[in-house]
Amino acid sequence: MEIEMKIPLEMSRSSPTLITRISEKLGPPLEELIQIDTYFQNPIRDFGLSDEALRVRQVQFKTGKKKVELTYKGPKQGITMKIREEITVEASNNDKVKKILENLGFEEVAKIKKKRINWQREGVTLSLDEVEDLGSFLEIEITTPQGQPEEISRNKKDILDFAHEIVPNWSGQEERKSYLELKLQKLLNKQGI
16 A cells, blocks of 8 residues: 655755755665656546556666566545555566557556656655656655555654655645646646646
């Protein structure tokens, strides 16, 4: 089970002040990378209605290393923060994974490209994202075993406390929509829908 909070940022992701503040609390970044996420629509079930997602992620690390992941995300649960099932497997070839999905009738919906810096501390992953066409965001994520409400509750409190440490002037406003939902909403707004 993934518990995630996403905070829209006024400043750029690459702001030295923010990176310094995070590094002072967590140490140096674990990794810097570029992620290109391609989302697919199921041919028989509308993921927009079921609140699910299927994603092929291409990752390029600053070191030059690359990897490919196929991820299923279940419907969001709860009212605050994003809590959802997430299943990820690694693959060896981005184009072949996409071709398999296309041959099964899945259609590409959107691509999201982002630059990401990751930190980790005691089971918490903090990501500073600059998402093409959407802006800068801070994501704080904890993964917890499924079906343990007391653990989820404790982790939600930990995330909130941590968010206030990292962004002291944070208003408490978070973004529950995924980057895919934000991008699709932006495209619809451009079309006047």
